Amino acid sequence: xxxxxxxxxxxxxxxxxxxxxxxxxxxxxxxxxxxxxxxxxxxxxxxxxxxxxxxxxxxxxxxxxxxxxxxxxxxxxxxxxxxxxxxxxxxxxxxxxxxxxxxxxxxxxxxxxxxxxxxxxxxxxxxxxxxxxxxxxxxxxxxxxxxxxxxxxxxxxxxxxxxxxxxxxxxxxxxxxxxxxxxxxxxxxxxxxxxxxxxxxxxxxxxxxxxxxxxxxxxxxxxxxxxxxxxxxxxxxxxxxxxxxxxxxxxxxxxxxxxxxxxxxxxxxxxxxxxxxxxxxxxxxxx
Amino acid sequence: xxxxxxxxxxxxxxxxxxxxxxxxxxxxxxxxxxxxxxxxxxxxxxxxxxxxxxxxxxxxxxxxxxxxxxxxxxxxxxxxxxxxxxxxxxxxxxxxxxxxxxxxxxxxxxxxxxxxxxxxxxxxxxxxxxxxxxxxxxxxxxxxxxxxxxxxxxxxxxxxxxxxxxxxxxxxxxxxxxxxxxxxxxxxxxxxxxxxxxxxxxxxxxxxxxxxxxxxxxxxxxxxxxxxxxxxxxxxxxxxxxxxxxxxxxxxxxxxxxxxxxxxxxxxxxxxxxxxxxxxxxxxxxxxxxxxxxxxxxxxxxxxxxxxxxxxxxxxxxxxxxxxxxxxxx
Numbered sequence: 227x228x229x230x231x232x233x234x235x236x237x238x239x240x241x242x243x244x245x246x247x248x249x250x251x252x253x254x255x256x257x258x259x260x261x262x263x264x265x266x267x268x269x270x271x272x273x274x275x276x277x278x279x280x281x282x283x284x285x286x287x288x289x290x291x292x293x294x295x296x297x298x299x300x301x302x303x304x305x306x307x308x309x310x311x312x313x314x315x316x317x318x319x320x321x322x323x324x325x326x327x328x329x330x331x332x333x334x335x336x337x338x339x340x341x342x343x344x345x346x347x348x349x350x351x352x353x354x355x356x357x358x359x360x361x362x363x364x365x366x367x368x369x370x371x372x373x374x375x376x377x378x379x380x381x382x383x384x385x386x387x388x389x390x391x392x393x394x395x396x397x398x399x400x401x402x403x404x405x406x407x408x409x410x411x412x413x414x415x416x417x418x419x420x421x422x423x424x425x426x427x428x429x430x431x432x433x434x435x436x437x438x439x440x441x442x443x444x445x446x447x448x449x450x451x452x453x454x455x456x457x458x459x460x461x462x463x464x465x466x467x468x469x470x471x472x473x474x475x476x477x478x479x480x481x482x483x484x485x486x487x488x489x490x491x492x493x494x495x496x497x498x499x500x501x502x503x504x505x506x507x508x509x510x511x512x513x
Numbered sequence: 514x515x516x517x518x519x520x521x522x523x524x525x526x527x528x529x530x531x532x533x534x535x536x537x538x539x540x541x542x543x544x545x546x547x548x549x550x551x552x553x554x555x556x557x558x559x560x561x562x563x564x565x566x567x568x569x570x571x572x573x574x575x576x577x578x579x580x581x582x583x584x585x586x587x588x589x590x591x592x593x594x595x596x597x598x599x600x601x602x603x604x605x606x607x608x609x610x611x612x613x614x615x616x617x618x619x620x621x622x623x624x625x626x627x628x629x630x631x632x633x634x635x636x637x638x639x640x641x642x643x644x645x646x647x648x649x650x651x652x653x654x655x656x657x658x659x660x661x662x663x664x665x666x667x668x669x670x671x672x673x674x675x676x677x678x679x680x681x682x683x684x685x686x687x688x689x690x691x692x693x694x695x696x697x698x699x700x701x702x703x704x705x706x707x708x709x710x711x712x713x714x715x716x717x718x719x720x721x722x723x724x725x726x727x728x729x730x731x732x733x734x735x736x737x738x739x740x741x742x743x744x745x746x747x748x749x750x751x752x753x754x755x756x757x758x759x760x761x762x763x764x765x766x767x768x769x770x771x772x773x774x775x776x777x778x779x780x781x782x783x784x785x786x787x788x789x790x791x792x793x794x795x796x797x798x799x800x801x802x803x804x805x806x807x808x809x810x811x812x813x814x815x816x817x818x819x820x821x822x823x824x825x826x827x828x829x830x831x832x833x834x835x836x837x838x839x840x841x842x843x
Contacts, residue, residue, distance in 0.1 A: 311741050330747055337745040339738050346840035347760050356756065357746045388840050408746075 258322055258412060258444050259285040259308060265316030266303060276469030277303045278314070283463065283472065287411070290438055290445045292455035293463045294501060295508070300470020301448045301463075305414050308446065309337050321412070333361065335412035336405030340420045342397035344389040344404075351376070351385035354404045361408055375403040378437060395426040399433070406441070413445045420450065431457055432486055439482070453489055456480075456497045464501055466508025473508030476500055531592050536581045538589035540571055543581040547574075590808045598812040602639045606631045636792070639816050645792040646781050647820060649709050653716025654777040658770065660717065661724025668725070669732040669758070670750065679729075686722050690715065690783050698788045712790075716780035720773040727769030731762025764841055767832035774824045782817060794820075 266278040278300045285291050293301035306312040307319055310326035321329035329335065336357075344353045351372045358368045376382050379399040389397055398418055405413060419427045431454060438445055449455050455462050456478065464474040478497055480488065488494055544562060548554055555573045556562055562570065571578065582591065609628035623630070632638050664682070667674040694715050701711045735757050743753050785795025794817045801809035836842040 309745055311744065330745060333747075335745070337742065339742065341738060343736075343739055343742055345757070345760065347838075360743070360746045360748045360752050360756070390840055 256287040257284045258287050259283070259446070260320045261304075261307075261317065262319070263317035264304075264307065264314050264319050266300070266307065266312060266314045267316075278307070279469035279471045281317070281470075281472055283475070285444060285446065285461075287444055288442050289461055290435075290447065290459050291461045291463060292447045292449055292459040293465060294449055294452065294455045295465030295470075295473070295505065296467055298467040298470065299465035299508075300467070301465050302416055303470060304465075305416055305446060305448055308412075309335060309414055333408050333410050335414050336408065336410040338398075338402055338405045338413065338415040338418045340417045342389070342394075342401040344397055344400060346389055349386050349388055350381065350392070350400050353389070353400060354385075354407050357404060357408050363408075371407050371409075375406045378406060378441070379403045380433065393426075394422055395430055398422065398430065402434075402437075406443075411444060413443050415445065415447045417448050417450065419454070427454070428486055434458065435484060452498050452501050456494060456501060457484060457486075457489055462497070462501055464504035464508065466505065471508075474500070474504030476504070528592050531589075535587065535589050535591050536578055537567055537571065539581040539584045539587045540567060540577065542588060543577050543584055544570060544574060546584075547577050547580060552577075586805055587807060590811055594808055595811040595815060598808045599639060599815060602637055602812065604632060606635050606638050639794075639797070639812060642792055642794050642797050642813070643816050643820055645796075646778070646785065646794040646817070649712035649784075650716055650774075650778045650781045650820075650824075652709055653713035653718075653780060654720050654774050655717075656713060657717035657720030657773060657777060658724050661721040661769070661773070662728055662766075664721070664725045665728030665732055666754065668729050670754075679725075682722055682725050685718070690719060690780060691787060693718075694784045695787045698784070712781050712784045712793075715784035716777040719780035720777035723769045723772040723776065724766070727765040727772075728762055731765030731769075732758045734758075734761045734765070760839065763839065764836060767828065767836070770828050771825050771832075774828060775821050778817065778821050778824065 261281050261283045264278055264281040264283075265276075268275045268277055281300075281304060293304065295301050303312060307314050308321055308326055310330045319326055322332070322334050324332065324334070344350070345356070348356065354372045354375060355368045358371060363371070372385060376385055379402055381396065381399055381403065384392065384396065384400075389400070392400065402413075402415075402418070419430050422430065434445075435458060437443075447455075447458060460478050462476040462478060463472055464476065465471065466473040476497060480493060480497065541562070544554060545559065548557075548559055548562070554562075554577065556565060581587075607629055608631060609626060611626040611628070613624050613626055633640050633644065635641060664674075664678055668678050669675070697715055698711050701707070701714070732754075739757060740753070743757060748756070781793070782795040782798070784790075785793040786799055790796045790799075794813045797813035798810055801807065801813060833842065
């Protein structure tokens with residue numbers, strides 16, 4: 227029999243791991259995403275597929291949560307459930323206390339996919355304006371926000387360029403800027419750096435951490451890479467396949483300030499080891 | 514400009530084959546004339562000639578071959594004769610062309626003398642007839658393109674239309690246009706509609722189809738990821754169409770338009786054939802065949818081909834500019 231999935235431990239032990247909190251206010255324990263016995267079964271021609279089984283998880287405001295696991299473990303599916311791109315078949319899921327669908331209409335989250343998905347016929351600024359146009363921001367506000375988010379992702383001066391004039395890493399930064407433009411509190415990122423080479427990836431990871439520290443966003447981040455998950459996260463959710471479920475939830479003991487060479491410290495390697503153990507216990511290495 | 518040489522080579526090859534074919538094509542007519550003129554030919558009787566192969570006849574009567582090229586009303590005219598006919602029925606019509614200054618005549622805004630305007634107003638002018646064909650072609654092309662895009666949007670957004678429209682669109686193209694063209698003219702005439710519109714409708718009947726097929730494919734080009742992204746922003750259906758689907762479908766639209774505009778021209782010419790049109794390239798083809806004027810037929814055919822090439826070329830030029838600006842040039 228497959229082991230029972232561990233229930234996610236929601237609250238961080240150490241409030242110091244909640245960076246970017248406005249000082250003097252205690253917002254640290256506010257739950258923004260709450261999954262309760264979440265189940266999702268896809269009906270296919272080959273019979274039902276249990277994509278998510280009894281997923282319990284709470285994500286607090288300002289956390290950086292990584293989802294890691296092999297293909298088919300349901301990590302992307304869970305992210306899509308939060309984004310109301312999939313409908314769970316059982317259990318409950320709330321985002322900011324609302325149903326995912328309501329949360330989407332309230333612009334609760336920005337979604338970043340693996341491909342940048344920028345429109346070639348729009349400039350970088352035009353691409354970032356796209357969600358703002360759809361949501362009906364006025365022209366002046368659009369300009370202001372584009373300028374603001376371009377600064378956030380270090381792409382000042384590239385607003386009038388077209389996507390093909392930018393490198394893959396810059397395109398992905400532009401797509402993050404697009405997701406930030408309408409001020410959602412939650413950033414859902416589905417393997418955003420999966421298609422980039424490792425050097426660019428290191429650089430973007432570093433930048434993402436700075437961005438997160440500056441903006442106090444809650445980030446849910448899907449990845450295949452153990453070092454990436456450990457480097458970025460305050461909480462690592464290890465998932466395993468068939469049926470997709472949570473195998474372990476690890477609260478990272480690493481400090482908030484994380485230079486790239488933290489990855490050579492023993493604390494980092496210890497967390498990475500625990501992630502690997504979690505994957506093994508979840509039969510992620512069986513094939 | 515690097516494709517000038519290949520194009521010229523192909524044109525030269527076509528002209529060469531055309532010129533070589535003139536002899537064999539007209540040989541029997543020439544031989545017939547020679548027989549009746551009392552020349553000695555082998556075999557001597559017309560009946561025997563009818564049973565002999567063309568190559569045999571040409572080998573036996575090499576003296577007659579020059580006559581085949583000099584034939585006055587040939588079955589296949591020589592290319593230079595067609596070229597002369599085209600010139601004479603276009604710019605060759607100009608007499609005493611003068612610039613009279615802007616607004617010299619209130620009826621004539623161009624400021625050119627009547628002698629210049631003969632080339633567009635004269636009923637012998639191929640430019641006059643070409644315009645009589647091009648006007649309904651352009652209108653029909655516009656109607657067909659609009660209808661095609663509307664149908665494609667309906668097919669992509671409406672499941673009932675997705676399941677029902679395409680078979681009918683395909684079925685519509687299996688009906689010979691020659692069969693329904695007269696009916697459309699007659700029915701519309703009975704409704705009191707004459708002139709440009711009936712011809713345009715027939716031409717749009719041919720041109721809407723490639724647009725539907727291309728646009729359905731083009732509108733479905735955006736990936737699931739791109740559609741999901743719009744969904745996370747709660748974009749409406751029209752926003753999705755306007756901001757994503759239509760721009761991404763443009764390469765397909767242009768490919769379809771090139772086929773569609775050529776089909777529209779064919780549609781207009783075909784519409785002129787069975788309906789007794791007096792003006793237009795189709796009318797020229799028809800009157801040419803009534804009176805055995807093969808030179809006139811070929812001239813009209815070539816002008817139709819030139820028109821089609823210009824139309825397709827114009828769309829290609831717009832396509833290149835637009836897709837390059839939009840970063841989608843292939």
